[in-house]
Amino acid sequence: MSTGTLYDKVWDLHTVRTLPTGQTQLFVGLHLIHEVTSPQAFGMLRERDLQVAFPDRTYATADHIIPTAELARPFGDRQAETMMQALETNTQSHDITFFDPDSGAQGIVHVVGPEQGLTQPGMTIVCGDSHTSTHGAFGAIGFGIGTSQIRDVLATQCIAMNKQQVRRIEVTGALGEGVYAKDIILKIIAQLGVEGGIGYVYEYGGPAIEALEMDGRMSICNMSIEGGARAGYVNPDATTFDYLKGRKYAPSGAAWDRALDYWRSIRSDADATYDDVVTIDGSAIEPMVTWGITPGQGLGISERVPAPDTLPPSKQAVARQALDHMDLEPGQSMQGVPIDVAFLGSCTNARISDLREAARLLQQTEGTVADGVRALVVPGSQGVKQQAEDEGLDAIFRRAGFEWRGAGCSMCLGMNEDQLQGRELCASSSNRNFIGRQGSKDGRTVLMSPAMVVAAAIHGTITDVRTLL
Amino acid sequence: MPNDSATIKTVSGPGVPVRGNDIDTDRIIPARFMKEVTFENMGDYAFYDARRHDDGSRNDHPFNRFPTARILVVNQNFGCGSSREHAPQALMRWGIDGLIGESFAEIFMGNCQALGMPTATADAEVVAWLMDHVEAHPDATITLDVEQEIATVSDRTLPVTINDSQREALLNGIWDTTALMKSYLDDVQHTAEQLPYLNGFVKRNA
Numbered sequence: 301m302s303t304g305t306l307y308d309k310v311w312d313l314h315t316v317r318t319l320p321t322g323q324t325q326l327f328v329g330l331h332l333i334h335e336v337t338s339p340q341a342f343g344m345l346r347e348r349d350l351q352v353a354f355p356d357r358t359y360a361t362a363d364h365i366i367p368t369a370e371l372a373r374p375f376g377d378r379q380a381e382t383m384m385q386a387l388e389t390n391t392q393s394h395d396i397t398f399f400d401p402d403s404g405a406q407g408i409v410h411v412v413g414p415e416q417g418l419t420q421p422g423m424t425i426v427c428g429d430s431h432t433s434t435h436g437a438f439g440a441i442g443f444g445i446g447t448s449q450i451r452d453v454l455a456t457q458c459i460a461m462n463k464q465q466v467r468r469i470e471v472t473g474a475l476g477e478g479v480y481a482k483d484i485i486l487k488i489i490a491q492l493g494v495e496g497g498i499g500y501v502y503e504y505g506g507p508a509i510e511a512l513e514m515d516g517r518m519s520i521c522n523m524s525i526e527g528g529a530r531a532g533y534v535n536p537d538a539t540t541f542d543y544l545k546g547r548k549y550a551p552s553g554a555a556w557d558r559a560l561d562y563w564r565s566i567r568s569d570a571d572a573t574y575d576d577v578v579t580i581d582g583s584a585i586e587p588m589v590t591w592g593i594t595p596g597q598g599l600g601i602s603e604r605v606p607a608p609d610t611l612p613p614s615k616q617a618v619a620r621q622a623l624d625h626m627d628l629e630p631g632q633s634m635q636g637v638p639i640d641v642a643f644l645g646s647c648t649n650a651r652i653s654d655l656r657e658a659a660r661l662l663q664q665t666e667g668t669v670a671d672g673v674r675a676l677v678v679p680g681s682q683g684v685k686q687q688a689e690d691e692g693l694d695a696i697f698r699r700a701g702f703e704w705r706g707a708g709c710s711m712c713l714g715m716n717e718d719q720l721q722g723r724e725l726c727a728s729s730s731n732r733n734f735i736g737r738q739g740s741k742d743g744r745t746v747l748m749s750p751a752m753v754v755a756a757a758i759h760g761t762i763t764d765v766r767t768l769l
Numbered sequence: 770m771p772n773d774s775a776t777i778k779t780v781s782g783p784g785v786p787v788r789g790n791d792i793d794t795d796r797i798i799p800a801r802f803m804k805e806v807t808f809e810n811m812g813d814y815a816f817y818d819a820r821r822h823d824d825g826s827r828n829d830h831p832f833n834r835f836p837t838a839r840i841l842v843v844n845q846n847f848g849c850g851s852s853r854e855h856a857p858q859a860l861m862r863w864g865i866d867g868l869i870g871e872s873f874a875e876i877f878m879g880n881c882q883a884l885g886m887p888t889a890t891a892d893a894e895v896v897a898w899l900m901d902h903v904e905a906h907p908d909a910t911i912t913l914d915v916e917q918e919i920a921t922v923s924d925r926t927l928p929v930t931i932n933d934s935q936r937e938a939l940l941n942g943i944w945d946t947t948a949l950m951k952s953y954l955d956d957v958q959h960t961a962e963q964l965p966y967l968n969g970f971v972k973r974n975a
Contacts, residue, residue, distance in 0.1 A: 316960045317953055320771075321937040325950050327960045329967070337853065339806035348947070353954065354961070365804060379804035386806045420966060430852040430876055444852035446880035447808075448945070456950040458957055461879075462934055494791055495846035498875055528849065530875050551970060558970035594791050594849075614845060618790050713800045713851075734795040734850060741799070741818040 302466035304572035306422075306535055307501050309565075310441045314424045316458055323460040329423035329440075331358040331453045332409045333396075335365055336715070337428030339386040341450035342394075352394040354457040359418060360391045360398040363408045364715045368678050368705035371401055380716065394454075407681020407707040410434040410522065410647040414514070415683050417547025421536035421563040426453060431647045431731065433524040436533030437517035438540055439566065441501070443531045464530070465575035467500045471508035473583030478766035480657070481516030482649060482729070482749035484508065486588035486598045488520075488580060489527040494596035497529025500576070503568065504534050508582030514543040515653040522648045523731050526595035535567040587765055589634045590733045590747040592622030597733075598747070601764045605632045625735055626744050627723075634746070634762050639727045641720060642669070642757035643738075644702070644750050645678030646712040646730035652687050654729065654750040655679065659693040661754045662700045665768050669701030670760030676703045676718065678710040702757070714739020727756035775942030777885050780867035781912035782839025784922070785831045786900035787816075792843065793850035794877065798859045800851075811855055812862030832863070835903070840911040840920075842899050843870035848877025857881045867913045869920055869929060871896050882935045885944045887915050889929035899927065915939050 302308055316325040338360070345352070352358065365380040375381040391398040399405040399412055406412070410431050413419040421439035426432060428450045435442030449459050471484055489496075502524050509517065517534045524532030534540075541560060544550040551559040586600030597619070599605070607630035608619035623630065628637070644650070644658055655677065661667070669675040677697045679685035685707055688694055694704045711718040712730035719739025720726055726738055726745050733745035746762060755765040802814035820830040827833045841860060847870045848856060857880045860868075867887040881888045891899070902909065902922060911922045913929065915936055920927045931939075938944040950957075961967055 313964065314960065316950075316956045319943075319946070319949060320941065321934040321943060323934045323938075323946075325953060325957075327957060327964070329964065336803055340808055340854075343807060350947070350951075353951075353957070364800075377804075383804060383806060423966060428852060428854075430850065432852075444876050446852055446854035446857075446876065446883060448854060448880065448883035452947050452950060455947050456954065456957060457961070458950045460946040460950065462932075494849055495872060495874075498846070498872065525850075525876075528846065528874065551966075555969050558972075559966070562965040562970055594793070596791075614790055617788075621789070713795075715800050715804065732793075732795070732850060734793045736799050736818050737795050739801065 302572065302574050304569035305466050305503060305574065306439055306533060306566050306568045307441060307466050310422055310424060311463060319460055321460065323462055325458050326424060326461050328426050328453050328457050328459060329357065330418055330425045332413055332427040333358060333360045333450065334409050334429065335362045335383040335387040337447050338450055339383065339390065340447045341454060342390040344451045345454055350455045352396065352454045355395040357457060358396045358454065360387060360396055361406055361409050361412050362387060362400065364709045366708040367716050368708045368710050368718060371706060404682050407683065408647045408650065408709055411651060411680030411684060414438065414518065415681055417544055417550035420544065420550065421540060422566040426459060430525045431522050433530065433532050434518050434522040434647060436521040436524065436531055437514060439533055439536035439563065441531050441533060444525060464501045465499055466503055467576040467578060468503045468505060468574040470506035470577065470579045471504065471582040472506050472579060473508055473581055474511065475508055475582055475585065478587055478751060478769055479585055480749040480751060481512050481519040483585050483588045484582065485520045485523040486747065487585045489523065489596045490598040491580065492527055492578065494526060494594045495528045497524065497527040500529050502529045502532035504532060509534055510537065513539060513653060515651040518651065519648050523595065526731055536563050587749065587752050589752065589762060591626065591628055591634055592619065593625055593733055593735050594618065595731065595733060595747060597622055601635060605630055605634065607631065635764060637762045638725065638760060639673060639756050639762060640724040641726040642673055642675040642753050643711045643726050643728040643730065644676065644753050645710050647680065648731040649729035649750045650678060650680030650684065652684050655684065655688050655693050658750045658754045659696040661751055661768060662696050665758060667700060667758035669757045673757055673760050675701060675757045676705055676711065678705045679707050681707045711738050713737060727753050727762060729753050772942035775885065775945065777887065777939040778916050779912055779914050780839065780887060781910055782866060783835060783837050783908060784840045784842050784903035784911045785835035785838030786842045786903050787831050788844060788900060790845040791849055792847050794848055794853050794856040795850055797848065797856040798853065803853060803855050808855065808858040811859040815859040815863040835907055839864060839866045840913060841865045841868045842896060842903060843868060844896060845871045847873050849874040852876045854880045857884055857886060861886055869896065869899065869913060882938060882944055885939065887913060887931055887935065887939055889913055889920065889931050891927060891929045895927050
């Protein structure tokens with residue numbers, strides 16, 4: 301087992317006791333909830349006549365079902381309205397802070413937590429959402445939980461869990477132009493597989509990771525779960541502390557200085573031991589795209605779609621199914637594949653630096669959205685949206701032909717009105733290319749960085765963004 | 770504190786083989802069916818799209834061909850993707866009592882455990898044989914013995930593995946952890962009092 305890693309230290313600090321099952325009862329420092337996976341848990345509390353044990357350690361937002369075009373109540377979708385009302389009632393009756401649309405702080409839960417300064421180093425953070433791994437970017441241990449576990453957290457502020465192994469993923473070198481954090485994580489998953497992280501927490505480090513600002517680190521940790529790892533983290537450093545300073549829920553005054561001591565103390569020790577170490581050459585990573593139906597079916601943009609029979613036996617059937625669903629041929633380049641929709645959003649890539657880089661590319665190329673392509677920008681939060689508008693980014697997107705929407709999960713999973721239709725193919729900055737993911741069972745998703753989404757939107761086909769630089 | 774009424778020593782019934790690696794939770798239950806505030810109807814949505822032709826009629830998906838199944842047999846990394854408990858809830862409410870597979874995604878496995886549904890793993894050859902056997906003998910009863918870590922079917926005994934904590938939880942009836950963890954609330958309070966970020970980052974003596 302690992303020793304001296306951030307994960308070991310945070311785990312020990314939050315251990316309440318060992319349960320008779322052998323699992324650890326682990327204290328949860330921050331619990332985030334949203335409208336889709338929490339109402340059933342509140343229902344179970346009511347059935348058992350239980351109260352929320354630590355209401356000040358749970359924060360709520362609405363993101364999955366929220367419309368991004370028209371927020372007037374009641375929502376046009378009756379089911380969405382019911383879910384919203386349930387969250388309003390549940391948070392009110394249990395004294396839980398709810399970042400609702402009127403607060404100006406609503407947004408995707410994994411964008412809101414960091415933005416508000418709630419997400420801090422050395423915490424355990426859970427949410428009924430698998431992309432809770434995002435919060436690891438701050439040197440927290442964040443992981444997704446199911447609804448029965450949400451019930452556990454509400455009633456006890458704890459979860460029952462087994463300790464994981466730790467795999468250090470060292471990304472060396474410097475990224476080339478047109479290559480981003482998203483490309484690093486797509487490369488890692490392509491190399492280690494979608495099941496490669498089962499039983500592991502990933503510690504991301506090395507020069508290419510340390511050079512990233514927080515938004516990029518969040519993109520990487522966000523997709524840990526796509527590689528099978530329930531949590532992933534980056535050791536906190538000056539970049540982390542700079543991001544947090546002055547945020548609403550971050551410590552201030554004398555507490556800030558004391559916080560720095562704690563945050564520095566939980567970094568992995570220089571002589572920490574890991575259960576596994578993987579090294580990846582960051583300077584060799586190209587812009588990545590997926591060609592299939594799992595996030596691990598990815599390739600560098602200059603590579604070609606593989607022939608299933610050249611893959612390891614366990615990957616062949618899924619590859620055949622992927623080629624069939626995506627309507628691709630082995631040996632084909634992904635460059636030039638026509639797109640119908642360009643989606644710039646999601647908890648992976650809808651933060652301010654994602655929007656800035658996308659807008660910069662649009663300005664630099666003077667590009668506009670190609671004929672026949674539907675293009676959406678869905679900011680990750682109302683905060684991101686406001687910031688972008690203050691910087692004039694919305695005007696750049698609109699002028700180029702993008703729709704400028706309100707904050708939410710939107711077309712990443714198609715639980716609101718933003719869905720693919722029929723066999724539409726979407727160039728998407730989101731995190732999952734599963735069959736049916738974006739709201740149409742026949743819809744097709746190609747995952748890529750926000751910059752690559754812009755390049756695809758301009759050309760109407762999947763394009764190497766480096767040709768635009 | 771064992772809870773005898775919740776003890777799960779064995780689960781048994783006909784099987785259903787759902788072949789393929791990396792079957793994700795969006796496939797098990799598409800997100801558009803999660804817009805309900807209870808889990809009550811989730812059984813209707815299990816593999817909803819995968820079970821249907823374009824015109825909405827049923828295809829030959831195993832969930833259509835093995836409607837009385839109780840034991841789901843799968844390959845690698847089953848249940849990957851989202852943390853939605855809607856996925857195991859859909860399977861359970863459709864009729865599944867236990868799963869045997871080559872491997873399971875972690876959050877999915879934890880969610881199954883929290884519902885008292887064992888997720889047993891077995892070697893690829895064992896799973897392949899079991900899938901073929903179920904196809905050939907749809908009425909054969911599979912018995913998954915949590916205590917012995919074996920599955921029996923048609924006079925054959927197959928070795929399976931159930932991780933230690935899941936096995937303890939099922940055998941002692943403590944897979945629903947709320948009451949158990951709540952009984953240690955004093956310890957929880959003590960842990961909270963030691964955490965720097967809940968106490969103004971002032972150093973305390975343990």
